[in-house]
Amino acid sequence: MLAGLLYFGAGIGVAVMRRALPRVIWRAPEVAVTRSELPWLVGAIGFGGLLGPLLLMVGLSRTDS
Secondary structure, X not given: OHHHHHHHXXXXXXXXXXXXXXXXXXXXXXXXXXXXXXXXXXXXXXXXHHHHHHHHHHHHHHOOO
């Protein structure tokens, strides 16, 4: 519940900032991912998105409260 409220607040904050600041700031050029950056991207997704939460749940299930 708390995480949902925090994400909701962040969304409201970003919406207000987008309205208040000029459009030039929000138009960043798109850059393609190069082949040399692909292993780093896959590693970040694997460790940060898959392995990290999995190890967190394993650690929490093995510790006393």
